[in-house]
Amino acid sequence: MAPAGVLPFLLLALLCGLMARPAAADPLTADVSSHLIAITTGFTGSDVVLFGATDGPGDVVVLVRGPEGLATVRRKGRVAGFWINVESVRFERVPAYFSIAANRPLTEFTSPTLRQREQFGTSVLRFEARREPSPETVERFREALLRSKIDEGLFVSQPGEVRFLGERLFRTNIRFPANVPTGTYTVDVFLVREGEVVAAQATPLVVSKIGVGADMADIAHRYAALYGIIAVLVAGMAGWLAGIIFRRN
Amino acid sequence: MTVYLPIAEMSVSIFLLIGLGAGVGFLGGVFGVGGGFLMTPFLIFIGVPPAVAVASTANQVIAGGVTSAYAHWRRRTIDLRMAGVVVAGGFVGSVTGVLLFGLLRRLGQIDLFISLSYVVLLGTVGTLMAIEATRTLLRRRHSTAGRRRLHEHFWMHGLPFKVRFPRSRLYISVLMPLTLSFAIGILSGVMGVGGGFVMVPAMIYLLGMPTQVVPGTAQVQIVFVAASATLLQAIQQQTVDALLAFILLIGGVVGSHFGSVMSTRLRGEQLRGLLALLLLAVAGKLLVDLTLTPGDIFTVVTQRR
Numbered sequence: 001m002a003p004a005g006v007l008p009f010l011l012l013a014l015l016c017g018l019m020a021r022p023a024a025a026d027p028l029t030a031d032v033s034s035h036l037i038a039i040t041t042g043f044t045g046s047d048v049v050l051f052g053a054t055d056g057p058g059d060v061v062v063l064v065r066g067p068e069g070l071a072t073v074r075r076k077g078r079v080a081g082f083w084i085n086v087e088s089v090r091f092e093r094v095p096a097y098f099s100i101a102a103n104r105p106l107t108e109f110t111s112p113t114l115r116q117r118e119q120f121g122t123s124v125l126r127f128e129a130r131r132e133p134s135p136e137t138v139e140r141f142r143e144a145l146l147r148s149k150i151d152e153g154l155f156v157s158q159p160g161e162v163r164f165l166g167e168r169l170f171r172t173n174i175r176f177p178a179n180v181p182t183g184t185y186t187v188d189v190f191l192v193r194e195g196e197v198v199a200a201q202a203t204p205l206v207v208s209k210i211g212v213g214a215d216m217a218d219i220a221h222r223y224a225a226l227y228g229i230i231a232v233l234v235a236g237m238a239g240w241l242a243g244i245i246f247r248r249n
Numbered sequence: 250m251t252v253y254l255p256i257a258e259m260s261v262s263i264f265l266l267i268g269l270g271a272g273v274g275f276l277g278g279v280f281g282v283g284g285g286f287l288m289t290p291f292l293i294f295i296g297v298p299p300a301v302a303v304a305s306t307a308n309q310v311i312a313g314g315v316t317s318a319y320a321h322w323r324r325r326t327i328d329l330r331m332a333g334v335v336v337a338g339g340f341v342g343s344v345t346g347v348l349l350f351g352l353l354r355r356l357g358q359i360d361l362f363i364s365l366s367y368v369v370l371l372g373t374v375g376t377l378m379a380i381e382a383t384r385t386l387l388r389r390r391h392s393t394a395g396r397r398r399l400h401e402h403f404w405m406h407g408l409p410f411k412v413r414f415p416r417s418r419l420y421i422s423v424l425m426p427l428t429l430s431f432a433i434g435i436l437s438g439v440m441g442v443g444g445g446f447v448m449v450p451a452m453i454y455l456l457g458m459p460t461q462v463v464p465g466t467a468q469v470q471i472v473f474v475a476a477s478a479t480l481l482q483a484i485q486q487q488t489v490d491a492l493l494a495f496i497l498l499i500g501g502v503v504g505s506h507f508g509s510v511m512s513t514r515l516r517g518e519q520l521r522g523l524l525a526l527l528l529l530a531v532a533g534k535l536l537v538d539l540t541l542t543p544g545d546i547f548t549v550v551t552q553r554r
Contacts, residue, residue: 043253044260070552074357077546082539085357085548094551144547178251178260213255213492220256220487228483231308231491232476235498239315242502246316247323 027055028199030189035203037176038210045178048205051171054191058198059102059109060162060170061120061190064205066097066154067183071127073141073148089141091127096181098122098149101160101172111195118190118197122146122157153177182207256490257301263496265295270309270500277313277501278508279515280524282449283471285310285442286371287531288497289363299360301490303350303441304482307475308494310443313505314472321465328416328462332469334423335448338430339437339474346438347481353439354486357550361539366440368536374447375528377454382522417458425456430470437478443471446528 030052037046050062071094077086100106106120116124127145129138149155154177162172174187185205190197209217220227251260269291277284285306292302321327353359408422429451433444448467452458458466483489512520 039253041253042251042260044251072357072550072552074548074550075546076543076548082361083541083543083546084361088357096551141547144545145549147545148547148549178253179258181258209255213253216492217255220483220489220491224484224487225480227491228480228489231483231489231494232311232479234491235308235311235479235494236315236472236476238495238498238502239312240319242312242506243316243319246506247320 026199026201027058028060028189028191028201029053030187030201030203032174032187032203032205035205037180037205037207039180039182039208039213040211041213043178045180046176048174048176049171050174050187050189051169052189052201053168054170054199055168057167057193059104059192060164061106061110061118061192062101062160062162062172062174063118063120063188063190064097064099064174064185065095065188066181066185066207068093068095070094071145073145075141075144087133087137089133089138090130091142091145092130094127094145095125096183097154097176097185098125099156099160099174101162101174103162103164103170106159109192109195114192114195114197121159122150122155152179154179154181176207180207182209252492252496254297254490254493256488257297257305257493259296261295261297266493266496267500269295270497271504272500273497274313274501274504274506275508275511276504276527278505278510279512280446280508280520280527282445282524283310283313283443283475284501284505285437285444285475286367286440286446286528289441290367290531290535292493297490297493298488299363300350300354300486300488301493303363303439304479304486304488305490305493305497306441307437307443307478307482308489308491309497309501310437310441310475311472311479312498313501314443314468314475316502316505317509318465318468318472321468324465326462327465327469328414328458330412331414331417331419331426331458331462332466334412334426335430335466335470336473338427339434339444339470340477342431342434342436343438343474343478344434344481345431346435347478347485348438349435350439350482351485363440364535364539366436368532368539370436370447371528371532372536374450375525375532378450378521379525379529381454382518382525385518386522414458417456417462419457421456429455430474433470434474434478437474438481441478443475445471446524 030050033049071091072088074085074088076083100121115121119125150157160172162170164170185207187203187205189201191199250263252263253260273284273287288306289302293299353362408424410423411420412423413420433448436442437444445467448470449463452463452467453460479489
C-alpha cells in the first residue's frame with residue numbers, strides 16, 4: 001500500500017511526462033480562436049485569429065481551404081447576334097474557399113517545386129478537368145474560374161501576413177467574407193526550413209448556418225415537399241390578411 | 250440593415266428588398282398584373298441566382314394573387330367555370346415548365362431561355378397592347394360610337410368540345426382556354442411569373458371574355474399556377490427562398506394597394522398604353538443585354554459534393 005503523500009507526485013510526474021513529450025516531438029503547434037463560424041441572419045463576414053508557436057526559427061505558411069466541389073465554367077460565344085453559352089469545362093475538387101498567408105513573400109523561402117507540391121497559392125491549385133478538350137482550352141477555363149472566385153472574394157490570391165512575435169510565437173488573421181460557403185474547412189499550418197516543410201499541422205474549422213436561416217435551409221433540403229407547402233400557405237395567408245385589412249379602405 | 254437569405258446564400262439590405270417589393274407591387278397594382286415579370290429580372294440584377302429568383306418570385310406572386318382574387322370574389326367578378334378550366338390547364342403547364350427548367354439548367358441554357366422568353370413574350374404583348382391602346386385613343390378622339398360585336402370569330406372557334414360559360418356569355422371549345430392556360434403554366438414554371446400580363450389580354454382578345462370578369466378569373470389561375478410552380482420548384486430544385494419571398498411580399502402588398510388606388514384615377518386605354526410601354530422597355534433592355542458583348546464571356550457555376 002503506497003503512502004497517501006506519494007499520489008500527487010505520481011500524478012505530477014505523469015502530467016509533466018505528457019506535456020514534455022509532445023513539446024519535444026512537435027516543432028509546431030497552432031490553433032484558431034474559434035472552430036465554428038456561425039452564419040446568422042445578420043451575418044456580414046467574420047475574422048478568425050490563428051496563433052501558434054514553433055520550436056525555433058523558420059518560416060510559417062497558413063493555408064485555409066473550404067470544402068471541395070464541382071465547378072462548371074461556361075464560355076459565351078456569338079451565335080446569330082446573341083451571346084450564348086457555347087462551350088463548357090467541368091472541374092472537380094475545387095475548394096469553395098482558399099486563402100494563404102506567410103510571414104514573408106513565398107518566393108524568398110520556397111522553391112517552385114515545393115509551392116507546386118504543397119499548393120501554396122491560387123495559381124498552383126490542382127483542380128481536375130473532366131473530359132479534357134485540349135490543354136490550352138483547360139488553361140483558359142481554369143484562369144476564368146480563378147478570376148471569378150477571386151472577384152467573389154472566395155479565393156485570396158494576395159498572400160496574407162503571418163506576424164512573428166519574437167522568434168517563436170506567431171499569429172495571423174483569417175478573413176471570411178459574407179458570402180462564405182458552409183461546410184468543413186481545413187486550416188493547414190506549415191513550418192518551412194531551408195526550403196523544405198519540416199512540420200505541418202491541420203486544424204478543422206466549421207462554417208455553419210445557425211438559427212432560423214439554418215433551420216429553413218435544412219427543412220428546404222430535407223423535407224422539400226413540407227417546406228414548399230408551408231411557403232405556399234404563408235404567402236397565401238399573407239395575401240388573404242392583406243385583403244381583409246385593405247377591405248375597409 | 251442586411252438580412253441573410255438562407256437559400257440564395259447571400260446577405261442583402263432588407264430595405265432594398267422591401268423597396269423592390271413595394272415598387273413592383275405599385276406598378277402591378279396600377280396595371281392590374283402581378284408584376285412577377287419585373288421582379289425576376291430585378292432580383293437577378295441584384296445578384297440573386299436566377300434559379301432562386303424564379304422560384305421565390307413564384308412564391309411571392311401567390312400573396313398578391315390571393316389579395317386581388319379575394320377582392321374579386323367579394324365583387325362576384327369571377328367566372329368560376331372558366332377558372333376551373335384554366336387552373337387545370339395551368340397546373341399541367343407548370344409541371345411541364347418546372348421539368349423543362351430542370352432540363353435547361355443542366356444544359357447550361359436556362360439564363361438564355363429565360364431572357365429570350367421574356368423578350369419574345371413582353372415584346373409581343375407590349376406591341377399588341379400599344380397598337381390597341383393607340384387605336385382606342387384615336388377612336389375616342391373621333392368619337393364614332395359604332396356598334397361592336399361581342400368578339401371576332403376565327404379558326405379557333407371551329408374546334409370541338411364546345412362548352413358553355415354562362416358567366417362570360419361564351420360558347421367555345423374547351424381546348425382554347427386549356428391550351429392557353431397550359432402555355433402560360435409553362436411560362437410560370439420557367440420564368441417565375443404568374444402570367445397575368447399574358448393571361449389578361451389573351452382572355453380579352455383571344456377568348457373574347459367580358460372585361461369585368463377577366464381580372465378576377467385570371468387572378469384565380471395565377472394563384473393556383475404560382476402555388477403549384479412554387480411547390481414543384483421546392484421539391485425538384487430546392488430553390489424557393491421563402492424568407493426572400495416573404496420580405497418581398499410585405500413591400501408588395503402595401504405597394505399594390507396604393508397602386509390600385511392610383512389606377513382608379515387613370516383611364517383604361519391610358520393604363521394599357523403605359524403598361525405596353527413598360528413591357529416594351531423591359532423586353533428592349535433584355536434584348537440589348539443579350540446582344541451586347543458581355544464584360545466577361547466566362548461564367549462559373551459551382552455545386553456541392
